[in-house]
Amino acid sequence: xxxxxxxxxxxxxxxxxxxxxxxxxxxxxxxxxxxxxxxxxxxxxxxxxxxxxxxxxxxxxxxxxxxxxxxxxx
Numbered sequence: 487x488x489x490x491x492x493x494x495x496x497x498x499x500x501x502x503x504x505x506x507x508x509x510x511x512x513x514x515x516x517x518x519x520x521x522x523x524x525x526x527x528x529x530x531x532x533x534x535x536x537x538x539x540x541x542x543x544x545x546x547x548x549x550x551x552x553x554x555x556x557x558x559x560x
Contacts, residue, residue, distance in 0.1 A: 488543070491535065493520065495546020496553030515552050 493514070494503040501513040504523050511523040517536060524532035535541040536550070547553070 489539065489541055491524065491529075491542040493542060493544050493549075496551060498553075500553040502552055517550055 490507055492505045494505070496502055497513070501515045502520075504511045504514050504520055506524065506527050506529070511527060512519070514520040514523060517533075520536065521532045524535065529535060
């Protein structure tokens with residue numbers, strides 16, 4: 487069974503899109519943001535879920551890394 491929570495790769499400007507059961511909950515810039523999105527979605531003890539691969543799939547980058555939030559000046 488696929489994880490219910492998907493945390494997308496960090497965006498170029500920082501932050502990660504958080505989905506539950508395919509529904510986008512928002513763009514998180516920290517674990518605190520992610521926990522709040524999950525709490526609002528009715529998931530109990532959401533902080534403990536972040537490190538449970540049966541619940542959460544972290545895509546791209548390292549888990550708990552939300553990106554730099556800076557645009558490169560090329």
